[in-house]
Amino acid sequence: MKLVGILLALAGWLLPVVALTLTQSLMARFILTVVGIMITLIGILAVLNKAHLQHAIWRKG
């Protein structure tokens, strides 16, 4: 799960960077950038963090 979280974070970054070269439209770039940031945040705060919380010290007896 940790690997998936990191890969999502990287994918969310690469999306707007690659989009720079694929379209000239400002609105398309804006939307893809926001979508990319959302994917990254999901990867970090949901997937990666959840993987860490499964083994959090306060869950142990």
Added chain:
Amino acid sequence: MRFWERRNRCLWMAVAALLFCGLTAWAQNPAPAPATPAPAQATPAPAQAAPGPAMDTPLDVKAAQPPSTDELAKGDPGGIKTGTVSDVVAADTKKGLTLADIVNQAGQNRIAINFVWTLIAGFLVMFMQAGFALVETGLCRAKNANHTMMMNFMVYGFGLFAFWVCGFAIQMGGGAPYSTLGVINGLSSEYTINLFGKTWGLFGTHGFFMTHGGAYDVGAMVMFLFQMVFMDTALTIVTGAAAERWKFIAFAVSSVFMGAFTYPLFANWAWGGGWLSQLGANFSLGHGYCDFAGSGVVHAVGGLTALAVSLIIGPRIGKYDRSGKANAMPGHDIVLVLTGCFILAFGWFGFNPGSTLAASGNGALRIGSIAVNTMLAGCTGSFGAVLYMWMRYGKPDASMAGNGLLAGLVAITAPSGFVSTVGAAIIGVIAGVLVCLSVEFLERIIRVDDPVGAISVHGTCGLWGVISVGFFADGTSNYGGSWNGVNGSVTGLFYGDPSQLVAQLIGVGTLVGFVFAFSYVANWLIDVIVGQRVPAVDELQGLDIPEMGALGYPEFVLREEAEMGVAGD
């Protein structure tokens, strides 16, 4: 009674809403006409003008009425005889003073002013390390005071060493010319790749050990000092979020890595001529990624690395009970905290105005505006945080007031050189509220333990600062007529250029996507090799003895957490 409390709250909210609406309306006012270019650039000398005196012709200095030797012997209590034509150095004393000497002296004076300005600003930023040390130590428990203080102390040395070895070269080794500091042509070798028909700058290759590739240069030394203290600010952010449970050896390795690679890489992309700074020139996105003094480069990089390390090492013992409910673990000295905040606010006057790297020429007189923006955003940041805490919890929380001040300062760091005072005030107050929301979100929703609020102050508000440039840049700044190779002034969405916002968002995406992932992987490797977290028994005892060998406060009687009302497992 409840009626009155409710009424008070409504009143507060109404005042805040009115203030916000009023300020927003002010910010939406059309910007004044763009700054006129410097006269020197605007009007070339007419071709038919009479030729001036030859540069090497000796001048009649008597016409300037320099003070005589007898007059100088009497002293100069009024300061009117010091600094005259007599003080201009002639290249050939036998020949006497020439026009060439005067012109060269004028050039050197400009660079000298910029050197001194940048160096003093750098010294102020260096002193911020003391502020960070006080804030972080005060917000930690007394049993970890020595350990927390030592991390803040040693991060200076670890970071400096790594930056000298390779960090500076990676960051600034390809970004020349740096015209305000005398060009520094030695630092002009950027490693680039060609992708999709565009050139993408990735890292600099000159300046290793400050000797390689022409870096043994007076201007390069000034640049090194200034950039080094910025880098160290980013490093010291991580020590706060990981405090009270971070192995000292892991901290040392992590800090050296960050000073050598993580920070310089992103700083190159933003400030050293790298691909983010070229988004304007290559892809017509405003002026490219604009980060005047480092909300993103310094604070978000530090805050996101802090988040990565915090995830890896996990929360402190006792921070959460078995149901996941957060317990308060108050710091031991609010006096240290607020004193540290004041020191940081003072140092920020080096951080933001100093980032012009000049006090003479290239529109650098905007330093006055930048300084006012800085103090204003800090003020409204603490105002926003206090107002939020007062309304939500009934008391103006002191530590969050300090964090609100820092949040405002962090947020204004990127836009400080591009926005008006009204924009600065709005950016600051939003940051002040944002930091409170972020602290609550991290602590209660995603359960990331950050003892000092570093991730929220520097990470969240750093990202907000980067975005705010895309909204509030008012198009009046003029630093030599262009920024990041694009002519004209940086202008945000509210003043007519939506493409600048997209450039800023791509910077945000790079910070949360690339920088976080890079930091996470590096610190995960450190965790595998040396281990990031101290043993539980050491953590319960406090890290001063197990990690440092001495207590921070040897004469204190330290109480157990249970006595102080902190519920453990």
